[in-house]
Amino acid sequence: xTRIDNAIRFTIGECSLGRILVxxxxxxxxxxxxxxxxxxxxxELRDQCLDADPVADDTGLKPxxxxxxxxxxxxxxxxxxxxxxxxxxxxxRVWQALRAIPAGARASYGEIAERIGxxxxxxxxxEACAANRIALAIPCHRVVRKDGALAGYRWGYKRKRALLxxxxxx
Numbered sequence: 001x002t003r004i005d006n007a008i009r010f011t012i013g014e015c016s017l018g019r020i021l022v023x024x025x026x027x028x029x030x031x032x033x034x035x036x037x038x039x040x041x042x043x044e045l046r047d048q049c050l051d052a053d054p055v056a057d058d059t060g061l062k063p064x065x066x067x068x069x070x071x072x073x074x075x076x077x078x079x080x081x082x083x084x085x086x087x088x089x090x091x092x093r094v095w096q097a098l099r100a101i102p103a104g105a106r107a108s109y110g111e112i113a114e115r116i117g118x119x120x121x122x123x124x125x126x127e128a129c130a131a132n133r134i135a136l137a138i139p140c141h142r143v144v145r146k147d148g149a150l151a152g153y154r155w156g157y158k159r160k161r162a163l164l165x166x167x168x169x170x
Contacts, residue, residue, distance in 0.1 A: 008049050009057035012038045013065045015072045017159050021045060022061060022068050023054060028082030032068055032135045034155035048133060071136050075103045075163065076170035079137050087131060090118075094128035095138045103139075104167045108146045122146075130154055136163075 008030055010023035021041040023031040031048065035041040045054050064081065071079050085092060093116045100115075101107050107115075109122040109129075118124070129140035135155055141163045145151050153160035 008045075008052040008054040009061060010042070010045055010054050011056065011058045011061040011065050012041055013069060015069045017072060017155075017162060020065070020069065020072065022065050023049075024061060024064060025052070025084045027084035029064070029079075029134060029137060030084045030086065031133045032137060033133065034135060034159055068136065072163075073166075074170065075136070075167045078103075081137070083134060083137055085134065085138070087128070090121075090124065091128040091131055094125050095132060095140075098129070098132075098138050098140055098142065101139060101142045103170060106142050106144045106148070106164070108144055108148075109151075110146055112143060126151070142167075 008023050008025050010021055012019055012021045014020065017034055019035050019038055019041055021031065021033045021035070022029065023045055031045055033041055033044065067079065067081065071077060085095060087095065094112060097112050097115045109125045112125045113119055113121045125143070129143050130152070132138050132140045132154065141153055141160045143151070150157065150160060
């Protein structure tokens with residue numbers, strides 16, 4: 001099989017939080033998304049990948065999907081896969097700070113803004129979290145409001161609450 005530059009392969013499976021999509025480029029995991037409908041997940045991936053036409057690869061990505069599903073079920077295990085992180089310089093700084101939050105811990109949007117040297121950019125940190133396309137590996141679910149209350153989550157409030165509850169038990 002000949003590889004195309006910027007080729008994106010994906011697969012969709014099931015986990016306890018619903019359907020899960022995992023997409024990979026030659027550089028690493030490009031997306032991990034939750035949803036309820038496989039067609040919607042695939043369409044959203046295609047809409048996001050302006051540099052490639054994603055193709056389904058259920059067989060080739062079966063081990064990667066299994067590792068990601070295992071992370072959903074046991075968040076303390078971590079994910080040992082390379083990431084292909086696509087975003088602005090600011091988003092990448094936010095996402096790097098999120099990756100430093102250990103499982104079971106939480107940080108506020110303002111705390112993340114301070115950690116990256118932008119103390120007045122808590123709102124922009126929230127926007128970066130909303131733009132994150134790699135759930136779990138970039139753990140935006142660990143970011144909460146200043147008062148500790150849960151805020152929005154790209155893949156739904158119920159999933160965010162479930163992930164945080166699993167991490168608290170781990």
